[in-house]
Amino acid sequence: MTTIYDVAVLGAGVAGSAAAKLLASKGWNTVLLDRQRFPRHKVCGEFLSPESQETLARLGLLKAVQGLSPSLITRTSLYLENGGVIRLPLPGAALGISRYRLDASFHQEAEAAGARIREGVTVLSAELQDGHYSLTLRSEGQTEVLRARAVIAAWGGAGQASERPDGSRPSRSRKSDLTSRDRGSGRSAQVSGLVGVKMHYRMADPTPLSVQVNSAVELYFFQGGYTGINGVEDGKVNIAALLDRDDIPSKHRSVSAMLEEAARRHPSLRERIEALIPLPDTAAAVSPVRISMRPVAWSGIPLIGDAICRIPPLCGDGMSMALRSAELCSDYADRYLRGELSLGDWEREYKEAIMREFSRPLRWGRFAEFLLSSAFLSRALPALARLAPRAARGMIQATRLRVR
Numbered sequence: 001m002t003t004i005y006d007v008a009v010l011g012a013g014v015a016g017s018a019a020a021k022l023l024a025s026k027g028w029n030t031v032l033l034d035r036q037r038f039p040r041h042k043v044c045g046e047f048l049s050p051e052s053q054e055t056l057a058r059l060g061l062l063k064a065v066q067g068l069s070p071s072l073i074t075r076t077s078l079y080l081e082n083g084g085v086i087r088l089p090l091p092g093a094a095l096g097i098s099r100y101r102l103d104a105s106f107h108q109e110a111e112a113a114g115a116r117i118r119e120g121v122t123v124l125s126a127e128l129q130d131g132h133y134s135l136t137l138r139s140e141g142q143t144e145v146l147r148a149r150a151v152i153a154a155w156g157g158a159g160q161a162s163e164r165p166d167g168s169r170p171s172r173s174r175k176s177d178l179t180s181r182d183r184g185s186g187r188s189a190q191v192s193g194l195v196g197v198k199m200h201y202r203m204a205d206p207t208p209l210s211v212q213v214n215s216a217v218e219l220y221f222f223q224g225g226y227t228g229i230n231g232v233e234d235g236k237v238n239i240a241a242l243l244d245r246d247d248i249p250s251k252h253r254s255v256s257a258m259l260e261e262a263a264r265r266h267p268s269l270r271e272r273i274e275a276l277i278p279l280p281d282t283a284a285a286v287s288p289v290r291i292s293m294r295p296v297a298w299s300g301i302p303l304i305g306d307a308i309c310r311i312p313p314l315c316g317d318g319m320s321m322a323l324r325s326a327e328l329c330s331d332y333a334d335r336y337l338r339g340e341l342s343l344g345d346w347e348r349e350y351k352e353a354i355m356r357e358f359s360r361p362l363r364w365g366r367f368a369e370f371l372l373s374s375a376f377l378s379r380a381l382p383a384l385a386r387l388a389p390r391a392a393r394g395m396i397q398a399t400r401l402r403v404r
């Protein structure tokens, strides 16, 4: 007999694994699907904001994260294009942890709670038929149909973008429902030629740079993009950058060449990178990166994480928003599966909750990105931050999800 799962979660990044863990621990027969195989390196600054930790605690995931020996980050330094620097304390300790370790550990937690995880499985379409969803999947060249009473899409914000070491585009396109999802997110996203890259490094000389990099997140702004640096586990350093693809000469299309190109545009960044030794096996790229204009929480099925919206990466709060949406949506899914809520009520209430919580940080995040990336406007910021440090901290805070 074919299994009918209570819930299928489509995408096993931070949002999907957190939702699967939560729903499985409530006793629902849960399957978590991802087209990739784990562990895998993923483009991300790997900075877990102080705000995300309360959500992690409520999700029962904080202990697992603390057990991965993350670096503790207490300060931020913003290196502007004109040479100005703004240094600010963070509102609490952030954690630096690689997505290679983090996502795999969330999978272990989801599995321990009873979820089934299937890797290397691409979801092609989801269709509601007679009160059940029929999902068409492709795995190892075979097509199959999986049935579930509820589905949650946690497939990230890449749309048809690639997530591969060389940043090149995939040749396959996704079918029907997933293609219409791309059109849906396109309406609310800033169409861009941005490419995201990341790579780990180790320190050539462990002190005093190691102390500085391990306890601060550094952001470097320059024409055509910005780069973030912070420590992760085992004394390693993660460097992630968002770059305008048109500004990158075609000979510089490997991740390390793109990061070197970024370093050429900011003297302080160049100095920092020269003191580090790259670990090329950890490279990843994603393109295009679309920054959202407004959150879209439902597209035929409920969306969580980056599938709802992408906040500018410099805010370092994307994972926090992904975890919070997983928490919210799982609660509605639980009530729907219990028969306490109709699908229509789930859609309406969840959409309202996401608009209420996500619109403000998204708006402020885009404003902060605009200010810091403008060579002209950013000139006055270091002096303003010295004169009104509370206002500067308030601005960073406004880009963050308010902890409930």
Ligand SMILES: Cc1cc2nc3c(=O)[nH]c(=O)nc-3n(C[C@H](O)[C@H](O)[C@H](O)COP(=O)(O)OP(=O)(O)OC[C@H]3O[C@@H](n4cnc5c(N)ncnc54)[C@H](O)[C@@H]3O)c2cc1C
Binding pocket: 010, 011, 012, 013, 014, 015, 016, 033, 034, 035, 036, 043, 044, 045, 046, 047, 048, 049, 121, 122, 123, 124, 154, 155, 156, 157, 174, 178, 196, 197, 240, 241, 242, 289, 304, 305, 306, 307, 313, 316, 317, 318, 319, 320, 322
């Ligand atoms: C350059 C950059 C730097 C960033 N830095 C930070 C930071 O420092 N801190 C922070 O909090 N956030 C940061 N972010 C944002 C953060 O990475 C995202 O918010 C977060 O990864 C969202 O998690 P998610 O689970 O929604 O999506 P993802 O982590 O993208 O997971 C989606 C999963 O869905 C799978 N999938 C997609 N389509 C299908 C399909 N059809 N079938 C099956 N599986 C599918 C994918 O393989 C993937 O594993 C950064 C982003 C960028 C681009």
